Amino acid sequence: MPEHDSTDDKHGIPPLDLRFWAKERGLRGKTYPLVCHSLDAAAAALVLWNEYLSPGLRDTIASSMETDEEHAGHCIAFWAGLHDIGKLTREFQQQIAIDLSAYPGEELSGEQRSHAAATGKWLPFALPSLGYPNGGLVTGLVAQMLGGHHGTFHPHPSFQSRNPLAEFGFSSPHWEKQRHALLHAVFDATGRPTPPDMLDGPTASVVCGLVILADWLVSQEDFLLERLTSLPADGSASALRAHFETSLRRIPSLLDAAGLRPITVPPATFTESFPHLSKPNGLQASLAKHLPCLCTGPGLVLITAPMGEGKTEAAYHVADLLGKATGRPGRFLALPTMATADQMHTRLKEYARYRVENTDLPRSSTLALLHSMAWLNPDYAPADLPGVSKVLSNLGHRDPFAATDWLMGRKRGLLAPWAVGTIDQALMAVLRAKHNALRLFGLAGKVVVVDEAHAVDPYMQVLLEQLLRWLGTLDVPVVLLSATLHHSIANSLVKAYLEGARGRRWNRSEPQPVSEVSYPGWLHVDARIGKVTRSSDVDPLPIATTPRKPLEVRLVDVPVKEGALNRSTVLAKELTPLVKQGGCAAIICTTVAEAQGVYDLLSQWFATLGEDAPDLYLLHSRFPNRQRTEITATIVDLFGKEGAQSGRRPTRGAVLVATQVVEQSLDLDVDLMISDLAPVSLLLQRAGRCWRHEHLGIINRPQWAKQPELVVLTPEQNGDADRAPWFPRSWTSVYPLALLQRTYTLLRRRNGAPVQIPEDVQQLVDDVYDDDSLAEDLEADMERMGEELAQRGLARNAVIPDPDDAEDNLNGLTEFSFDVDEHVLATRFGAGxxxxxxxxxxxxxxxxxxxxxxxxxxxxxxxxxxxxxxxxxxxxxxxxxxxxxxxxxxxxxxxxxxxxxxxxxxxxxxxxxxxxxxxxxxxxxxxxxxxxxxxxxxxxxxxx
Structure with a gap:
């Protein structure tokens, strides 16, 4: 298309040359004009602002920009349209055969820059022509934000000469005129929005996520091929405006096909939300009664209660309350493992089907499942994905909330309106890695629920604290759930959220927000005023819990032979009643090799029993994925609630041998729990699978099972009684030696006293760390503390800066102050x-x-x-x-x-x-x- 010589009288600049291209891959030999892609992105951002962003997130962004929502939306649309203006350079355009003879100059020597970096370097000098302050905070952040739309933020440009544009490679007036023409074309199409008075780094990072989403949506090959059939006839203002208006009408269908429409639930009482429950238990009733008047804006709710006390249902209800109060209908539920995420995804989908509005209408929403193996889950992923790059397929008749091709693409899952995944998916938002801003954006419009909040090591705890700071800054409501949370961790998590919300570090002279954990109980943190309300503050009576028989805890010495435990005699004694009378038991071993050895041992014994032998199952992490999924489904079906209700629970007798994979979130109920020694919090988690459903009256226990019992296997200590207890290297490679020693001493001192649940749980969890008299081996204790400090130090190097340290500079979100490969970043310590x-x-x-x-x-x-x-x-x-x-x-x-x-x-x-x-x-x-x-x-x- 020939270059136009005429000028646009309105601005005194030439019209755009439509030969300048933005996209060409997959377009069958054609190119897509840069200005058209820029207007598409601007239109997509405006549609996303009005139809995808939650009302609460729009309010948060507009408030931080000190303007109204309509103006903020048009500003962001304008910015989104400028994201690829760095492609209007010789170095980019000459990548394909194009006649650039009419545009001399700007031949760069040396290392070639990315077009995103060029965008970030040019805009600080161009935006002032539209009223943006020269060198101002807003100008710099907008340029840096758009320069980071490929996932990596660049430093603010610094220059040494009197002609910085030329220094950065923008030396030709011919190219400059075209860049300014593109700038004004997008400015005009988006309503010529005036610059906002304010912008801060955390808000800019979230807006960057919106820009990335807009860019990705309109970069799909099918969309581009369709729009190629109706390109503007020329670069005049009227033709470009018409293209923009057509994009505004076309882009909502992209949201539909991508599964990006919101999932919303109407207000409801707890009983209305869960009609299958006869009535809420004490914890649920307390939350349902007191939280509605406390949830008036962003905040955090911490729920602590024993295993099997209905925390999941409580979390759903609290998330509904917080979502309504903050205008954030989205949800993200973070679980500790892939297996627990799979189970929670099924449960949340059932809840969504019952609660969601307009369930009788065709859906264009996705309830995503997010972990590395989610695409193997037939309950979530489409049967066969033709390709993750397109979303314009026919929606047809599909399961409500099912995955779309587009959302199955890498890094896109958190953009789904509701999602369940491993906690790693959320923690990656605060690692200094590419596209962390996109993850923050995906979380910012949701209520974030973290289940099993105790299941974090010191490394992960630092990441979770930083995530909570950013969520507090962005007004994101949070729900934390735990059955065994140490009070110091509870305090650190709540304090981090308040620091983010209040914009400052906690002063040591201030009282701690969580002086102690109410167990069972809850606390609510008001993000705006910093007030912490505990359940005991509004109701002095203890929260009633499900009646439970005391947990019998027995330490049993196991002979040690050549440095390994010889469990044969002990297991024969403990399981003989089950072999004779039936029942169900679980044996939890520390390592996979030990679990395999115990399985061999029991297999040989049970083989001698003929048809009367109990069923034997083995579950650990080293099965092929398909086989592990099948085994997990089988044991949940047999040992869970549904198995008992349907009569599938084994009556002849059954033994499950497993590793730690069964201690969290799996719905199992056994008559006897046998476990290798582990830190006391994990022993209590495992004990939570013993007599789990007794209160339902659906299980016929064998005669030998008089009460829930936890048998803890410990190495026989044949040495000096005054010496610290010894444990196998296989155990100390999994758990800190000091915690094993402290737990061993703590349980020995109890001398077989039963554990009252919930009365004794919090004290046991706190004592194993806080009672210094349990530290019989000071060297091991110092080693544990040193290891924790080292993990926390590594984590602090990996996380992004605090929100207040990113107020005026986004570079720290993706750049290290030392040499490191991004691929070594991890959400878990030593988990490669x-x-x-x-x-x-x-x-x-x-x-x-x-x-x-x-x-x-x-x-x-x-x-x-x-x-x-x-x-x-x-x-x-x-x-x-x-x-x-x-x-x-x-x-x-x-x-x-x-x-x-x-x-x-x-x-x-x-x-x-x-x-x-x-x-x-x-x-x-x-x-x-x-x-x-x-x-x-x-x-x-x-x-x-």
Whole structure:
């Protein structure tokens, strides 16, 4: 298209040259004009502002800009339209064959900058022409925010010469005229909004997330191909305005197809929300009675109560109250593990189906499930995703709240109106990593619920505290749930939220916000005035809890042979009543290897019992994903509430051998709990699976089960009685030695006294840390404290700055003050792992996916040109096993890496392949890889 020589009389600048392009990939040899993409992004931001952002988030943003919502929306639309103005440079435009002879100059030498960085460097000098203060805070933050739309923020530009534009590569008047023409085109289309009086860093980071979302929505190939058929005839103001208006009408359908419409619930009492419950229990009734008058704006609610006390239902109700009070209908529920997230996703979907408004209308909303393996969950992910880059597929008839192709894309899940995921998904918002602003934006319009808040190590606690500071700054309401939360952690979490809300660090001279934890009970923190209200403040009577029989706790010494526990005699004694009379028991071991050993031990014993033998189950993390999911579903079905109600609960007898994977959020009820020694809070969590549903009167206990009982296995201490107790290295590699010693001493001192629940729980949890007389090994205690300090120090280096330290500069959100690879950032300390796929090799050298050698090992996928389809990837990844990284990983050979065709798939390229040799007789033999032997046993999982 030829360049226009005429000028636009309104501004005295030439009209835009439509040859300047923004998109070309996937457009069948055509290019999409830069000005059209800029206007699309501006229109998308305006539609998102009015139709996607929650009312509460709009108010928070507008208030921080010291303006009204309409003006704020038009300002943000204007800014969004400028995000790619850095593409109007020679270095970008010359990436494809285009005639630039009419635009001489700006030939850069040296390292090429990104177009996002160019945007951030040019805008500080261009925005003042529209009334933005030269060198002002708002001007700098807008430029930095838009320069960070690819996920990384750049420093404010500094210059050394009198001609900074030329210094930054903007030297040609021909290019400058076109950039200013684009600036004015977007400015005119968005209503020529005047600059806001104020903008701060936390708000700018959230707005950046909105800009990124707008850009992603209008960058889809299907959308661009459709708009290519109706491009403006020229770069005149009227033609561009018409394009903008058409985009405004077209973009709402993108929200529909992406599943971005809000999920809202009408006001309701607790009883109306949960009609299946006969009546609320004491905790639920207290919250339902007192919180409505306290929840008048943003705040935090901490709920502490024993296991099985209905905290989940309480959290749903509290989230509804806080969401209504703050104008934030969105939800994010954070769980400690993928398995617990899967279960919570199912529960929340059932709640949403019952409670959501307009359930009889076609839905365009998603209730997302967020963790690395969520796409394998058939209850969430579409059967086969044709591609995560497009959303313009026909919605058709689908399950309400089901996943959309678009939201299944990387980094997009938190943008769903409601979501359930691992806590890592939220904590990544405060790591100094790319697109953390997008995650903050995804959380900012929601009520954030953190379940099992006690399940964080010192490293994760620092991340959670920083997340709470940012959520407090952004007026985001929070609900924290815990059954075993130490009072100091409760205090730190509440204090962090208040620091964010009040914009300053807590003064040590001020009284602590949580002097003690009411257990069971709750507290409410008003973010605006800083007032903390505990349940005991509004009702002096203790909260009634479900009647429970005292928990019998017995320490049982286990003989030690060659540094390992010999559990055979002890388990035979403890399980004999079950073998004779039936019932259900669980045995929790510290490591996978120990669980596999106990399973072997019981298998041999039960094999001698014939048809009268109890059923035996094994669950740990080293099963193939599909098998682990099936085992989890089976044990929940048998040992859970539904199994008891339907008669599927084992009556002949059943024993579950497991690791820590069953101690959180799984609905299990056993007659006897046997556990290796662990920190007391975890023992109480495990005990919460013992007689869990007794109050429902649905379980017929065997005669030998008189009351809930926790048998704690401890190594027999044959040494000097005055010495600190000894524990195996396998245990101290999982838990700090000092906590094992303190718990051991604490339980010994109780001398078999039963644990009253809830009366004794908080005291036990606090004492194991606070009672210095339990520290029989000062060296171990000092080592524990040193390790905790080291973890907290590493976490402080990984997290983004405090909100008040980012008031005028966003660079610290993604830049380190020291050299570090972004990929080493993690939400959990020392949690690096890889996914292993075991395959089978017969004597002829053929490769198979199953030990029977019936499923061929796929060298390529079933898709076009041998590519792997989503169904192919699902089948392969469902066979993988997570394995912790270690020295073995540095000894892998080429045989352990995926074939070439696999490396083109995001889901397959990083798998580690472990061969398993199959004999002519069908036996599977262990294989040496990376200096260790590997064997995938069909019953016991992966064995090292």
């Amino acid at each position: 792992s890889v996914r292993v796929l075991c395959y089978y090799v017969d004597t002829a050298g053929n490769r198979w996916l199953d030990p029977e050698c019936t499923v061929e090992f796929p060298e390529q996928g079933t898709g076009r040109e041998g590519r792997f389809t989503m169904a192919d990837c699902r089948d392969l990844v469902a066979r993988t096993i997570p394995v912790r990284m270690g020295p073995w990983a540095s000894q892998l050979t080429e045989d352990n890496h995926p074939p070439e065709a696999w490396r083109e798939s995001f889901y397959l390229r990083d798998l580690v392949l472990i061969p398993q040799r199959v004999t002519d007789e069908g036996a599977v033999l262990p294989t040496e890889t990376g200096g260790r032997e590997w064997l995938l046993d069909p019953c016991k999982g992966l064995i090292f």
